[in-house]
Amino acid sequence: MKPAQYRLTEIRAFYRANLALEVDELTIASGRLHILAGPNGSGKSTLLSILAFLMKPSHGEVVFAGTQVDWQGKQLASLRKRVTLLHQHSFLFSGTVSANVAFGPRARGMAKENVQRAVGESLAMVGLDGFESRDARHLSGGEARRVALARALACQPEVLLLDEPMAHVDKQSAQIIESLVVSLSGQGTTVVMSSHYEQLGQRTESKVIRLLDGKVEKIVEGNGEAPSRVVDGYRYAKL
Amino acid sequence: MKSRYAIGLLALLLACSLVAAQDRLRMSTTTSTENTGLLNVLLPPFERECRCKVDVIAVGTGKALKLGEAGDVDVVLVHARSLEDRFVANGFGVNRRDVMYNDFVILGPASDPAHVKGAKTAADALQRIAGAQAVFISRGDESGTHVKEKEIWAATGINPVGRWYRSIGQGMGEAIMMATEERAYTLSDRGTYNAFAGPKTDLVILFEGEKGLFNPYGVIAVNPKKFPHVRYDLAMKFVDFITGPTGQAIIGQYQVAGKPVFFLYQAR
Amino acid sequence: MGFIAESFRTALSLIFSADQDVFAAVRTSVGVAAWSVLLAAAFGIPVGVGVGISQFPLKRVVIVVLNSLMAMPTVVLGLLVYGLVSRQGPLGGWGLLFTPKAMIIGQTLLAVPIVANYTLSAIKGADSRIVPTALTLGAGSLRSMMQLTREVRFGIMAAVIAGFGRVISEVGVAMMLGGNIRWYTRTMTTAIALETSKGEFAFGLALGMILMAVSFSINILLTFMQESHQP
Numbered sequence: 164m165k166p167a168q169y170r171l172t173e174i175r176a177f178y179r180a181n182l183a184l185e186v187d188e189l190t191i192a193s194g195r196l197h198i199l200a201g202p203n204g205s206g207k208s209t210l211l212s213i214l215a216f217l218m219k220p221s222h223g224e225v226v227f228a229g230t231q232v233d234w235q236g237k238q239l240a241s242l243r244k245r246v247t248l249l250h251q252h253s254f255l256f257s258g259t260v261s262a263n264v265a266f267g268p269r270a271r272g273m274a275k276e277n278v279q280r281a282v283g284e285s286l287a288m289v290g291l292d293g294f295e296s297r298d299a300r301h302l303s304g305g306e307a308r309r310v311a312l313a314r315a316l317a318c319q320p321e322v323l324l325l326d327e328p329m330a331h332v333d334k335q336s337a338q339i340i341e342s343l344v345v346s347l348s349g350q351g352t353t354v355v356m357s358s359h360y361e362q363l364g365q366r367t368e369s370k371v372i373r374l375l376d377g378k379v380e381k382i383v384e385g386n387g388e389a390p391s392r393v394v395d396g397y398r399y400a401k402l
Numbered sequence: 403m404k405s406r407y408a409i410g411l412l413a414l415l416l417a418c419s420l421v422a423a424q425d426r427l428r429m430s431t432t433t434s435t436e437n438t439g440l441l442n443v444l445l446p447p448f449e450r451e452c453r454c455k456v457d458v459i460a461v462g463t464g465k466a467l468k469l470g471e472a473g474d475v476d477v478v479l480v481h482a483r484s485l486e487d488r489f490v491a492n493g494f495g496v497n498r499r500d501v502m503y504n505d506f507v508i509l510g511p512a513s514d515p516a517h518v519k520g521a522k523t524a525a526d527a528l529q530r531i532a533g534a535q536a537v538f539i540s541r542g543d544e545s546g547t548h549v550k551e552k553e554i555w556a557a558t559g560i561n562p563v564g565r566w567y568r569s570i571g572q573g574m575g576e577a578i579m580m581a582t583e584e585r586a587y588t589l590s591d592r593g594t595y596n597a598f599a600g601p602k603t604d605l606v607i608l609f610e611g612e613k614g615l616f617n618p619y620g621v622i623a624v625n626p627k628k629f630p631h632v633r634y635d636l637a638m639k640f641v642d643f644i645t646g647p648t649g650q651a652i653i654g655q656y657q658v659a660g661k662p663v664f665f666l667y668q669a670r
Numbered sequence: 671m672g673f674i675a676e677s678f679r680t681a682l683s684l685i686f687s688a689d690q691d692v693f694a695a696v697r698t699s700v701g702v703a704a705w706s707v708l709l710a711a712a713f714g715i716p717v718g719v720g721v722g723i724s725q726f727p728l729k730r731v732v733i734v735v736l737n738s739l740m741a742m743p744t745v746v747l748g749l750l751v752y753g754l755v756s757r758q759g760p761l762g763g764w765g766l767l768f769t770p771k772a773m774i775i776g777q778t779l780l781a782v783p784i785v786a787n788y789t790l791s792a793i794k795g796a797d798s799r800i801v802p803t804a805l806t807l808g809a810g811s812l813r814s815m816m817q818l819t820r821e822v823r824f825g826i827m828a829a830v831i832a833g834f835g836r837v838i839s840e841v842g843v844a845m846m847l848g849g850n851i852r853w854y855t856r857t858m859t860t861a862i863a864l865e866t867s868k869g870e871f872a873f874g875l876a877l878g879m880i881l882m883a884v885s886f887s888i889n890i891l892l893t894f895m896q897e898s899h900q901p
Binding site for chain 1: 797799800802803804805806807808809810811813817820821
Binding site: 458459576629 | 869
């Protein structure tokens with residue numbers, strides 16, 4: 164049995180003096196697709212930032228793949244090489260599409276020839292073959308989102324986090340992204356994706372984590388059919 | 403591509419520097435000495451002879467001597483005898499030699515409102531200016547000229563104070579230009595005046611010739627015992643050159659606007 | 671009016687006759703300024719980036735100090751460095767006074783606050799997503815900072831151009847630390863000061879025109895380089 168990808172305990176996180184996230188206990192299983200659902204301001208982005216090791220909770224413990232996270236520089240740098248977050252409004256670096264997608268491989272010291280191949284493969288996965296020399300600033304919304312996804316995929320992370328990846332994109336891009344996400348988790352990548360559309364969880368074999376006001380409201384273990392179990396034991400902390 | 407020629411251009415810019423590996427003699431002198439242009443004819447033959455380069459730093463006499471006191475130069479060429487004597491007495495300089503002389507003159511507007519033209523002595527002239535409260539421009543920078551001016555005021559017993567007495571803290575050129583603008587009086591060395599007379603100033607010489615206005619130039623090597631790093635060898639070469647036959651000939655023949663600027667001591 | 675026309679004619683004749691003094695002064699001006707700006711960039715850009723992206727208790731104070739240093743009078747800076755490099759000073763043994771090296775030290779110190787400040791501005795105006803994006807893609811702090819710097823390179827080039835303008839046009843530091851030695855430390859600006867002190871206003875203005883022409887050309891070149899790299 165593989166260890167859980169993440170174990171979060173007693174997490175408290177603030178955003179501008181407000182308590183944005185309050186989670187007593189949460190497990191993210193390895194190699195599975197998780198969907199974070201909930202309205203705006205429910206804490207989805209905050210949770211994703213913590214899982215991406217970009218934000219340190221002010222209180223609480225995170226265990227990643229069996230190792231406790233001590234939030235020190237050195238450990239963080241190596242952890243971030245295993246986890247990649249696709250931001251909601253992702254920022255593409257100035258330059259070509261290829262320069263963007265190659266960023267992750269280059270940061271990992273990949274050899275030049277391999278970098279080029281990795282870029283080509285990632286772009287193919289998102290259906291943007293031949294986009295290498297396009298200017299990253301001159302893309303449509305859907306294309307830009309897919310380039311950002313390709314850039315994240317090129318990192319070949321153990322964990323892929325996505326913040327509203329299908330919001331405001333054209334139907335074709337949304338379909339490509341959804342099928343990609345499903346196939347990745349099928350191949351063993353742990354995927355955590357936030358989305359407004361809970362129905363997505365019903366379409367796919369995924370675990371849906373519903374957040375409300377920074378707390379976990381409900382967790383639904385899915386198996387591709389109608390939800391069979393509702394796990395309801397994760398309640399609010401008493402202060 | 404573009405970054406490449408940028409780098410190339412950068413390299414070109416940097417090549418514009420600035421390294422000089424030769425033997426260098428550092429000399430401080432006064433701005434008025436440099437402004438006469440004498441050094442432009444005097445130094446090249448010396449540089450050829452000693453196979454060195456002379457760095458001339460032209461500032462006011464006060465600063466020129468201070469540079470010597472700090473050991474920032476190797477040799478000093480100034481014209482303020484009392485200050486020079488103090489410089490040597492305090493152990494900063496050695497081998498002081500007379501080089502040349504000229505004189506000071508009192509300049510003023512042709513209209514001469516203070517009636518300086520009839521004065522019997524320099525002190526009398528300044529007294530008339532003070533009495534008339536006519537505008538007088540003072541160098542105010544501890545230069546040779548300023549030191550001489552202070553000596554004359556001391557002789558009059560007057561302490562010059564008031565809106566008519568303007569101490570500007572600048573060189574002789576600036577003082578003459580200001581006096582020209584203000585139609586004022588000033589004390590100047592003859593050499594600088596000759597260089598300015600005609601095109602740049604319409605001031606005229608209203609008093610001259612008194613022994614007290616004598617302006618001797620001295621050259622002093624900075625004391626190597628106090629500052630072991632100074633180029634004493636080159637300094638002495640320069641001292642010998644400027645007081646020797648070649649240097650003296652150049653000085654004696656030097657002219658500005660058809661008039662000689664410096665005079666030699668007899669019988670070297 | 672005639673005075674300006676005469677200066678213009680003098681300027682042209684100086685250029686076409688390849689006047690030695692003028693060319694030497696131009697070379698010194700440009701060389702000293704170039705070195706100073708390069709060194710100032712080497713120090714100022716990292717300082718600007720570092721202060722820009724860090725959070726530390728005295729950050730506001732540091733920014734105010736950097737801002738005020740931009741207004742440092744050149745003569746004051748000249749005096750401070752003079753005190754250091756004169757034989758009487760702590761660095762006297764190095765014999766730097768009245769050499770181009772001393773001028774470069776002074777002008778670098780003059781330019782560093784400018785480069786740092788403009789860089790800081792560029793960083794502050796940068797998209798806040800740049801560094802988190804780089805980090806999540808696996809970059810370490812150094813690589814992330816370099817990416818940030820690359821994203822604001824337009825603003826950083828502006829910093830360099832501003833620094834260059836400041837140093838090539840100043841006279842206080844050059845005069846005090848260089849001594850205005852003919853063919854060695856005489857720059858265009860100290861040459862102009864000299865001619866003015868001799869009452870040679872037209873000639874001084876002619877030199878000024880040449881200096882402006884050189885300055886404009888270099889700035890046009892730098893701006894051209896900046897634009898070709900514009901993100």
